[in-house]
Amino acid sequence: MTHVSYEQWMLYASDNLDESKREEYEDHLYECDPCMDLYMQAVKEQGSSTPEFDEKGIADKIMQEISSLTQTDNVIFLTDHLEAKRQKAVFQKPVVQYLLAAGMTVLLMSTGVFQSITAYVADYENSSAPPKNSVTKVLLDKTVSIVDKVEKETKEDK
Known part of the structure; x- marks a missing residue:
């Protein structure tokens, strides 16, 4: 090697x-x-042998870059930021949310969406499929039959 x-x-x-x-x-x-x-x-x-890192020098350079921004740039940025915040705040007010919900409800009712949903529910309820016994009902019936058997046998033993 x-x-x-x-x-x-x-x-x-x-x-x-x-x-x-x-x-x-x-x-x-x-x-x-x-x-x-x-x-x-x-x-x-x-x-x-590597040179030392000058943290203060880098911080000074960054601060110079920040201060070199013109006042108009700062104003434009600030107004854009405030406009976006104001638009966001409008939709977070409860009155606006209530009005939107009420408008959607009226729209859905006028187009008949709710009536078609109720028709589907009625058709499902009126379907000819026999109701299935639930697991609880089956267990309860078996328990009752066992208890009845035990009672019958105890009466016969007496």
Whole structure:
């Protein structure tokens, strides 16, 4: 098995290898513990040489971008936001909801939807299918017959 040199692992850690070499080295890491140790050392070394992250500088840049927005942009955004909120609030009022429900009821009644539903229910109730005995009724009948048998036998024994 051929091992990869420390210098090559440094190139890998700094992302200075072509894609095919990177894949080859990654596959090699799965199989070789000594190379894994070298790779970990290279990553530590590479990590100590990276520049510090400047959080304040990034925050300042973001604040500058925000302040560079013109006042008209802010006003347009605010009015769009308020308009959307106002439209949403109109449909959440109980009076508007009641009026919509009443309107839908009148519409459905005038088109005859409710009458056709009641006709279907009446047809179902008047169908000639014999009513089925429920499980509870069958169990109750069997229990009563057993109790009657037991009573009859106890009377005969006396």
